[in-house]
Amino acid sequence: MAGAHLFVDISAHGFGHLAQAAPVLNTLSKRLPSLRISVRSGLPAERLATRISAGFVHIAGTTDFGYVMHDATRVDLAASARAYREQHADWDARVEREARFLGAQRPTLVLTDVAYLPLAGAQRAGIPSVAMCSLNWAELFAHFYGRESWAPVIHRQMHAAYDGAERFLRLTPGMAMADLTKVQEVGPVAALGTDRRSEIAGRLGSARDERLVLVAFGGIDKPLPVADWPAAPGIRWLIPEAWKIRHARASTIEGLQLSMLDLLGSVDAVIAKPGYGTFAEAACNGTPLLYLRRENWPEQDCLIDWLQRNDRCAEIGEEDLYAGRLVAALDRLWRQAPPPVPHPSGAIEAAETLLGWLESATGSARGRVAGDPEARR
Template sequence: MKQPAHLFVDISAHGFGHLAQAAPVLNTLSKRLPELRLTIRSGLPTDKLQARVMADFTHLQERSDFGYVMHDAVSLDLEATALAYRRQHADWDRLVDRDARLFRELQPNLVFSDVAYLPLAGAARAGIPSVSMCSLNWAELFAHFFAREKWAEAIHRQMLDAYASAECFLRATPGMAMADLPRLRPIGPLAALGNDCRKALRERLGSGKDERLVLIAFGGFEKELPIAAWPAIPGVRCLIPQAWQLTHPSVSDFEPLGLSIADVLRSVDAVLTKPGYGTFAEAACNGTPLLYLRREDWPEQDFLIDWLQTHGRCREISAGELLAGRLLPSLEALWRQAAPPIPTPSGAEDAAAVLLPWLGVSTRQA
């Protein structure tokens, strides 16, 4: 009896954006291949994975990358990040060997990474094909921040060699240039589409029909905002993570509402966030206006902002306005913008078409 195909998936835990990219692809694959065996390695909690990935999977709860050490949602700790990269690459061969042994043991048909490079190097050493996917890659960001450091060249070469060992790199739209990576294959936007639950959302909140709802979501990173000291925002209620444990007349927690984050995002009047792929793509593809706080020296953000300015409604808010709770002028200007045509999140189908042959299915069969 033929064994079902086995896909090993590595999802970065640097925020929730990598999960937001990978999950639509995994859900599309599982619909095409109901018997597909999924092993997911990620430092994200299992319940966060289950909220996005609809298929059954085995979870290996560990990280194979760390991305960047963050002070908060928009501020990088470059000194700690440099130290972390130097420690990891001082042990590089052992780490690659460890992954190679894991893959020889599990024998997946394919290793699929968003966007760690270590599993790609391990798969190559084990003789197992791999594919990477993301809107960014750690090698390009590493070069942006550390290329002038004497110790960086060897690390950067190992990163590039690992990415180059993959069969291809699926560059999500919008995405960075990635001129140093071979075998780039552009794919469409990756985004979950929520259900329009505006009526149910307002009923559960006891919200009036004229009250505007704004989701505050910083993509899995903490962002300390002095919300408790904000003035009341007339006609606006903000939905925040329950973990913030804040009380304010214009604020409610969104988790007790019993709706998925995609449904909440689809059903609110605006979302307030930092530039990050997951929320930007999902806001555009769900037709939700977006207010953003720029990140400090994050090279991906200009690609995201430029794309969203064409395909969605967005507006920048300054740190001073945000800290003071002066949201209303920016929100009103945002809501006055004309809505462009909503983009189609075709990236999951694009990616699945590339991955299916490695899982024993021709695109004609699919």
Template sequence: MPDPSPRPHLFVDISAHGLGHLAQVAPVLNALACRLENLRMTLRSALPTAMLQARIEAEFTHLAASSDFGYVMHDAMRVDLEASARAYCAQHADWDLRVAHEARLLAGLAPDLLLSDVAYLPLAGAARAGIPAVAMCSLNWAGLFAHFFAAEHWAGEIHRQMLSAYNSAACFLRLTPAMAMPELSGKRDIGPVAALGEDCRQSIRARLRCADDERLVLIAFGGVSKQLPLAAWPRVARVRWLVPQAWQLAHPCASDFEPLGRSFTDLMRSVDAVIAKPGYGTFAEAACNGTPVLYVRRHDWPEQHCLIDWLERHGQCREISEAELLAGQLEAALEALWQQPVPPNPLPVGAAESAAILLPWLRRAGRPLAAACPASAPDDHEGALPAAR
């Protein structure tokens, strides 16, 4: 006899363009798993399984593949526009065949719902296969594509196909903070999504044998390579840099953070500051965990403006130039950062809000409720629900 209570099946596509997409999705999946104990999850991502497991608490099946590339990067700060243009032209040269292949794959897996952050190919495939789909992110690739390539003669049809895929979704969960995305229909505004870490600063400091007045500064550029010439930096009094182990840096004022055995979010909550580029995962987690941020603007990355504006209202942050970063001229900026007023931490309410929107599809075994993604006026999630620090 067939199982009278089949497990609801969620297919999740997570972009591997940096780590911010995983930082957005993981809290939502964790909230869903708490409310649906029998939830079955299939995750497709080019991120390593161990990296997914570090943030996603429930069990899942991992399809180690990628359905998008986002943008080809020179490094964490610069887009390779020529390589990105070639990659988009190649992806869309046989677009209909790609969508058909995606539809067959999804039909074979037969999920009750597809969630994408923020590839558009799975949305197009789900639409062709008749599978409900929802997108979620602080940006979309069609908006960035228009920013970079709208003036190119070859770009019009590609942009149309991208928008058609995004607008085929039942709705687009637009996280706070986010780009405006006027090009998309069906947007639903959601509060900030961020994991909250455990404050383990005392154990970290003890393990590193920090002096009483020594401060810890985490250097994190979101999973896209950017090694800094820290060995040539001038000494900053009473500061210990926490750096990626891959840098293989032997320096008396630096320590690798991976051997500390703590999650990135625990580290974020436990340090005195983080140095980063503007990215959703880092900025949202820094604000919600009460961590000051020194940031370096990215080169012509349109999403960064809304992220910086939001962090300036809801966190402690200060801009430094790339020249200051490369030269290690950071002491004055750090001191000024630590002198800023301390605002209340915004609450990361977006995970619970997103889970509540997705649940009807998963509770009804592929028969979505008509009101699961109602049209609504934009909600004000600009930190209206502060938490005490």
């Protein structure tokens, strides 16, 4: 019997979708070494490989844009509306093309994080499909455009694609998704880094007691005027090289030649926007976090509520962040009592569910109902 083939579509709207999908794919590969994985994404193969240790074939392309962004914290609502209206103007034809494409790939299962066109295409092609994420674009679409006269038809098409999947694996923390009928909640998904602080200190030539603060806004950037920040004795800022900023107390992330995960596991704090990948990984690595709220982003409330229970964290205002008034906020953050570090159980839980479809294609699920994860129990 031919081995199982998993076709995965990973959104390139930032890096958080890759952070969610990669631990699940890595777990699946260990559990089912014969599994073939194809990954379609707008992210380059090199970026995918920094997170996905399992072997995979990269298919360059993207079927979702999420939302057009002004920057990491602000949505361009007008441009996003135009993009959605264009995408759905010939929706049935798009679904048909996607169905033919997926049929030619001959996957055992289609998994998306969190595009909905592949789900609609898989349903038309008769291929099982599963969505996995902390959010879905339909719920955000209803939030942003629910009162627009042109929106109901588009929302129905989006919702039908998500609700037609065999499952929606809702990661913890995640939005409610109360209007979807096949939601299955799984635990936090996060990769763990290695504490390499001594290596960082050696490369920077810094004292071991110097505080390291990582400034990371994910794949959608938000440059900050670090060069104008006041002196912060005893603190070193780790910032993206792309900002092209020189500051006596700042060093570039890229110059350290370490993975973002190892950096996250080594620093004293991270400054970020609310996003699943950074929040879940900071908490599961026990790293304190200062966050800048996103403008009108409905997912952030559930992320912040969860982080407040599972990590040392605090909000920072945009005015204070841009001015570099951070020392007092960081001192308060470091004085917080650390809560128990959460266990990232979600990758194993999600993999267990997906194996219900994949193992049947390898012959390793004898006696089970093919494609039924409940038969694993």
